Amino acid sequence: MSTEDIILEKIIETSNNNITITDGKGVILYTNINHWSVYEHKPKPIIGKSIYELQEQGILSPSITAIVLKEKSPIQIMQNTKTGKIIMSTAYPIFNDNGEIIRVISYAFDQTEIRTLQDQYEKLERKVKGYQTEVEELREKEGALYRSKEMQQISKTILRLANTDATVLLLGESGVGKSMFARKLHTQSNRRKEPFIEVNCSTIPLNLFESEMFGYESGSFTGAQKNGKQGLIEQAHNGTLFLDEIGELPLSIQAKLLKVLQEKKFIRIGGNKEQRVDFRLVTATNKDLEEMVQKGEFRLDLYYRLNVIPLSIPPLRDRKEDISLLINHFMKLINRKYKTTKKLHPSTYEILLIYKWPGNVRELENLVERLILTTEETIILPNSLPANIIGQAKTNRDDISLIEQFIFREDHNLKSVMELVEKWMIIKAQKQCKSTYEMAKYLGISQPSVIRKLKKYKNTAEAEENN
Structure with a gap:
């Protein structure tokens, strides 16, 4: 040598x-x-x-x-x-x-110690996010955001399901509050101290979906982080994974997700080591998944996996009891946020109550924020509202205006006015309801009373025709 x-x-x-x-x-x-x-x-x-x-x-x-x-x-x-x-x-x-x-x-x-510290940091970061979610949930509980019987029943079901690992599919139009109920499932569960990972499947680019969901090892592809990256599924370990807009999930990812749900393990991109994972899955969509299955746009086997406990959340227009509550809640919340003291004029408030809210709770919240930020006066008048809301409200009020003109005549005493109002309410309920039982619920009276009043006003109408 x-x-x-x-x-x-x-x-x-x-x-x-x-x-x-x-x-x-x-x-x-x-x-x-x-x-x-x-x-x-x-x-x-x-x-x-x-x-x-x-x-x-x-x-x-x-x-x-x-x-x-x-x-x-x-x-x-x-x-x-x-x-x-x-x-x-x-x-x-x-x-x-x-x-x-x-x-x-x-x-x-x-790099073991460095990676361990990194993993511990990421785990701590996920826990902090979990605590933040819990705090947000507690803040929401300062006042209930619904009083309708339908929403109360859904809330009770959520509480019954919280401490199970059953997969829940939340159905409903965009903006009805699916994310709120997903968080409630998590914060009321025994996983509450672990991360709540929310993923909007419609916002992740197709070419990044796999790496975002499953993570990757270092050097897996050009542009990859030097030390690799945890995927969203890995981040949800021991916690809850909430996949919103699940109908937008690409077919290629649907197959991989199904495998993870069945085997509770996955492999990062560029890796060769299987990692076990344990999470509670909650999904949500505003699409008809059954129809998507028939069109070949959604896997049937995954659909069965997700559709264990479906919960349909009604749109805001079908639970009018909640509108006033939500208006007051968001006025208080957003005034506090921007340190303002804006108030709604009674006529503005009335217009918002009869508006149909096609964008549901999200539209209502956004509108309240817009009104508080763009209105100079302390009292928000109807002319500050968007034209489409005022237009719809005017259409909805036309029937009411005709009734008012008919009722408030000098030759009508209290008894005749009360009868006219009762008749108008009965006719309105008959148009909107499918049965006398629904009419009774709508009017707040008993079903036999509904039958008696229908008969009374039918006889009155026939007598008026004969005269």
Whole structure:
């Protein structure tokens, strides 16, 4: 052995880094054996061994030298060892004058502690997000956001389901409050201290969907983060994964999601290690998934997995009892947010009560914020409302105006006015309801009373016709 070889061997042996040098065929020439403890519990002498042999034994997983010999260029990868450590390896080829690789120098750095700290930080960050969600939920509870019987029943069902892991599918138009109920499922469950990960499937670009959902290892593709990235499914571990707009989920991802739901494990992009995951799945959509299944746009097997407990949330126009409550809630909330004291004029309030709200709760909240921010006066008058709301309100009030003109005549006393109002209410209920039972509920009286009043006003109408 030459003096230069002895010096080189001593430098490598005493180095604080794991340095290994192989020849052009992958046979180890020099290495600092002590640092191989990161690869094996009891490192054995490896001088003269082939890196391909070590790779087959699972000691190098994978061998960076083997990759360099194949690619003929510098490489950096993350390795998983038998001892459970995570190693960042970098290797460089050395060429002779003929362009042949004669040596490969590799360096290995133990990243286990750094990765552990990173994972702990990410876990802590997810918990903080979970606590923030819980705080938001508690703030919402300062006042109930619904009083209608339909919403109260849904709320009771949510509470019954909270401490189970049953998959819930929330159905309803956009803006009805599906996200609110998904959060309620989480904050009332035994997973409340773990993360609540909300994913809007309609906002993630198709080419990024897989990497966002399942994560990736370092170097998996151009532009990937150096240390890899946790996917949204991994972030939801032990918590709740809420997939909003599930109808927008690409078919290719539907198959992968189904596999995760069945096996409770997944593999990051660019990785080869299966990771177990445990989460509660809640989904929501405003689409008809059954129709999508028939058109081949949604997997039937996934649909059955999701449709375990479907809950339909009615639109705001069908639960008018909640409108006034929501108006007051958002006025208070947004005034507090912007440190203002705006109020609605009674006529403005009345218009908002009879508006149909096609955008549901979200539209109502956005409108209240818009009115508070754009109206200069403290009292918000009807002329501050959008033209479409005023127009719809005018149409809805036409029948009321005719009734008012008919009722408030000088020749009508209290008894006749009361009868006219009662008759008008009975006729209105008859138009809107399908049965006398529904009419009774609508009017707040008993079903026999409805039948008596229908008969009374029918007889009155017949008598007027005969006269």
